[in-house]
Amino acid sequence: MYRSIILSILLCSNAIAHEMTPTYPTWESSYMEGIKKTTMAMFNRRPDVEYYEIGVFDKEWKPVPFVTSYKIINLKYLSHVKFDVYMSAKHSAKAEYICSTSKLRGDNVMIASKICSRFK
Amino acid sequence: MKYLLITLSLMLSATTAYAANIDITGTVQSRCIVNTDTAGMYGNPNAYTLTTVPASAGQLPIVRVDVSLANAYNAKISYPTSFSSSPSLGDTVAWTGAATVVQTSTSDMSGYQAASSLSGAMRTYALTVAGTTWFSVASVATYGGGQQKPFPGGSYKAVVLAECIAQ
Numbered sequence: 001m002y003r004s005i006i007l008s009i010l011l012c013s014n015a016i017a018h019e020m021t022p023t024y025p026t027w028e029s030s031y032m033e034g035i036k037k038t039t040m041a042m043f044n045r046r047p048d049v050e051y052y053e054i055g056v057f058d059k060e061w062k063p064v065p066f067v068t069s070y071k072i073i074n075l076k077y078l079s080h081v082k083f084d085v086y087m088s089a090k091h092s093a094k095a096e097y098i099c100s101t102s103k104l105r106g107d108n109v110m111i112a113s114k115i116c117s118r119f120k
Numbered sequence: 121m122k123y124l125l126i127t128l129s130l131m132l133s134a135t136t137a138y139a140a141n142i143d144i145t146g147t148v149q150s151r152c153i154v155n156t157d158t159a160g161m162y163g164n165p166n167a168y169t170l171t172t173v174p175a176s177a178g179q180l181p182i183v184r185v186d187v188s189l190a191n192a193y194n195a196k197i198s199y200p201t202s203f204s205s206s207p208s209l210g211d212t213v214a215w216t217g218a219a220t221v222v223q224t225s226t227s228d229m230s231g232y233q234a235a236s237s238l239s240g241a242m243r244t245y246a247l248t249v250a251g252t253t254w255f256s257v258a259s260v261a262t263y264g265g266g267q268q269k270p271f272p273g274g275s276y277k278a279v280v281l282a283e284c285i286a287q
Contacts, residue, residue, distance in 0.1 A: 023193070048156075110160075
């Protein structure tokens with residue numbers, strides 16, 4: 001009962017949120033030889049954010065080169081997007097995290113959100 | 121008449137119901153959602169301090185993190201260590217702050233704050249239980265390198281970073 005009340009409140013609340021899935025993406029072969037691909041999905045429920053930056057990092061949080069349609073994605077409020085990330089097979093072996101970070105415009109103390117999925 | 125019978129038989133055959141077992145399959149995937157519940161605001165209790173502490177007319181930013189599976193994510197909450205925009209500052213700003221768990225959806229999460237670790241301005245929480253956690257972030261900026269110089273007039277902005285990192 002208690003949990004269902006909390007769930008109802010969460011579902012009904014006007015939350016301002018950033019979401020990215022899957023948590024554990026996997027690489028698959030692309031149509032180009034030697035190039036791997038993975039597909040990610042994002043949902044923007046933050047009215048104060050329209051852009052998210054995509055980054056791929058190794059275990060030490062150093063950037064790993066990758067290709068996607070846009071490294072900064074324009075994602076309007078309440079919009080979903082699916083995007084493909086391409087990487088050479090050599091670099092894909094090093095990639096550990098794929099992250100999306102909100103790009104902020106606002107006043108006073110702002111909250112930047114960042115979600116990182118992990119290749120396992 | 122013959123054509124009518126053929127047409128009717130075709131219509132009936134097209135609407136014949138077939139019984140079959142249809143499986144419903146589903147997968148519960150881990151997922152993290154970072155919610156910005158309350159935007160923060162700096163209060164200015166004296167000329168040389170900006171603070172989000174409510175007692176000083178500030179407002180603590182509140183971040184809510186929802187996870188659908190246990191042990192899939194770490195939450196990392198960082199207080200600001202610089203202004204993202206401000207008037208020109210000729211002197212140093214001293215930054216302090218703290219991230220604190222202020223509410224949880226289940227009592228199983230009550231140990232999150234004690235089990236968290238601090239590295240510089242960032243506090244890391246292992247989200248070991250599925251559910252929702254609310255974090256508040258206190259931030260205090262003091263101007264003048266300990267000499268209590270007044271902040272120049274203008275607009276000041278700073279950024280709290282809330283991260284959800286897959287384990």
